[in-house]
Amino acid sequence: MIHLISSIVEFFCSCIFFQLNYAGFFSIILNMLLYLAFKNIISKKSSFVIILFIAFAVMMLVVTNAVFDSTEQGVQETFVSSFTGDILIRPQYKSPLSLFGDETPVTGKLTELPNLVPYDEIHAYLAENPLIADLVPQVSGISQLSSDSEDQKCYMFGVPALKYLDLMKSVKIIEGSPWKDGEKGIMLSKKYAENMNVKIGDTLQFAISEGFSSRIRAVPLTAIYEYSVENTILDKIVLTNPETVRAIMDMADLSSAEKIELSENVEDMLNASDLDDLFSEAEDVSGGVLTEEVVISQEELQAFQNSYTDSSSWNFIICQVKDPKKVKQTIKLLNRTFAKNDWPCEAVNWRSSAGSTAFYLFILRLILNIGIIIILGAGFIVVNNTLVINVLDRIREIGTMRAIGANKRYITRECAAETMIMAFAAGILGCLLGLFASFLVNQIHVTFSNAFLVQLFGGSVLSTSVTCTNLCGAFSLSLFIGAIAWIYPLINAIRVNPVQAMQGVK
Numbered sequence: 001m002i003h004l005i006s007s008i009v010e011f012f013c014s015c016i017f018f019q020l021n022y023a024g025f026f027s028i029i030l031n032m033l034l035y036l037a038f039k040n041i042i043s044k045k046s047s048f049v050i051i052l053f054i055a056f057a058v059m060m061l062v063v064t065n066a067v068f069d070s071t072e073q074g075v076q077e078t079f080v081s082s083f084t085g086d087i088l089i090r091p092q093y094k095s096p097l098s099l100f101g102d103e104t105p106v107t108g109k110l111t112e113l114p115n116l117v118p119y120d121e122i123h124a125y126l127a128e129n130p131l132i133a134d135l136v137p138q139v140s141g142i143s144q145l146s147s148d149s150e151d152q153k154c155y156m157f158g159v160p161a162l163k164y165l166d167l168m169k170s171v172k173i174i175e176g177s178p179w180k181d182g183e184k185g186i187m188l189s190k191k192y193a194e195n196m197n198v199k200i201g202d203t204l205q206f207a208i209s210e211g212f213s214s215r216i217r218a219v220p221l222t223a224i225y226e227y228s229v230e231n232t233i234l235d236k237i238v239l240t241n242p243e244t245v246r247a248i249m250d251m252a253d254l255s256s257a258e259k260i261e262l263s264e265n266v267e268d269m270l271n272a273s274d275l276d277d278l279f280s281e282a283e284d285v286s287g288g289v290l291t292e293e294v295v296i297s298q299e300e301l302q303a304f305q306n307s308y309t310d311s312s313s314w315n316f317i318i319c320q321v322k323d324p325k326k327v328k329q330t331i332k333l334l335n336r337t338f339a340k341n342d343w344p345c346e347a348v349n350w351r352s353s354a355g356s357t358a359f360y361l362f363i364l365r366l367i368l369n370i371g372i373i374i375i376l377g378a379g380f381i382v383v384n385n386t387l388v389i390n391v392l393d394r395i396r397e398i399g400t401m402r403a404i405g406a407n408k409r410y411i412t413r414e415c416a417a418e419t420m421i422m423a424f425a426a427g428i429l430g431c432l433l434g435l436f437a438s439f440l441v442n443q444i445h446v447t448f449s450n451a452f453l454v455q456l457f458g459g460s461v462l463s464t465s466v467t468c469t470n471l472c473g474a475f476s477l478s479l480f481i482g483a484i485a486w487i488y489p490l491i492n493a494i495r496v497n498p499v500q501a502m503q504g505v506k
Helices: 002-017 023-043 045-084 119-128 161-167 190-196 242-248 264-270 298-305 324-340 350-354 356-393 395-403 408-444 451-457 468-485 487-494 498-502
Strands: 087-091 132-146 151-158 171-176 186-189 203-210 213-227 237-240 316-321 345-348
Touching: 045 350, 045 356, 045 408, 045 468, 087 324, 087 350, 119 132, 119 316, 119 324, 132 161, 132 242, 151 190, 151 242, 161 171, 186 190, 190 213, 203 242, 213 242, 237 242, 316 324, 324 345, 345 350, 350 356, 395 408, 408 468, 468 487
Parallel strands: 151 237, 186 213
Antiparallel strands: 087 316, 087 345, 132 151, 132 203, 132 316, 171 213, 186 237, 203 213
């Protein structure tokens, strides 16, 4: 094992500090440097303190990132399969929009969300894009949901039910059935339905008050569902038909006329554009006028009133990609196309779609990593001071080496090799301890009952996922500390006067 470590260190030091001019001479010098470095490290107890301190900080960094890597993966899987999808297409706006709307705090005014335009062209482009597997449009709003016994604030997601459930695999219907296209209906999560004390068939009311006016819409409860993973933010979502959201949010419902097929009689009636010419020869009479009866079928009326596919009034389009590994690539491609066509919209990932909930998780991880880096910074100070003390304690040794012919470059290489060996050993030890600690966390099987912790860690069980990127980052940070920490002690070492050092003068 010692020979293996020596070989690794020899290769590492040769790559950084030496130029290979003469193999035999280089080998002798290198072996001497490594021997002196190992001797100095082993002879000083402070060296082991330095190694253990850096190793502990590296271990904490590995474990923390392992927890949050697993957490982010769990939250991402939950959100993507529950309501965000892989990619969200949203309008360009003065402030970032999530699926919950504009989350910028406002006072006394309900923020009106912009429509996604040009919807038909964007939808057609996405539907033909080979990277997009499926998509569903959505309108969003915030209102008061009322039953006979309860009133609660809710986030309204107006979606085509069957298409939405087909895309969101985590949403499972446990009672009732979703509304069909063109029908009214509302779907609640199991926990939301229990809090509202409602059952299938009950009528609920959406209500919004603005000044002295208010808008109220009554909708029947058609289905109750549950998510595969509980999350408090998901329990605030209410799924309903898009027409209800447009009505309660006072959105203009624009339709694409080419998608509605009308009978010949209806088309003739609508094409009669000049009414003055039509009745120019008519005289005032007191009796009635008989005209040919115009018959409009029930299907045509429904096409005017309740066809979600014909509407172009949507706030978002939720997309699912064919290859989850190409989400970033797909987002860049979509945004380039949007910019090229001058479409005022943008593609964002699941984190932006989820809004503040996912952002809080990101900030928490950032804060913890900054805390660990601060600990490593303190460790750097400890390492630096300890190395300075080591150099001062070895003044006579350094002076003797200088007197018998060792130049400043040789002293520099010895100090660098000594420091990097400690950093290298601390990095490996810290990564091994991090792997072991992560393994223990998974074996202990820590569970949560608090709703906030379940939301924060993406599930009811704490798990860790150590990645190669995590280990390489922590190990590189250890080497970085070692590479910086030897500079100041080196300055002190090369300033030593050989005569004074041999006399013991510091």
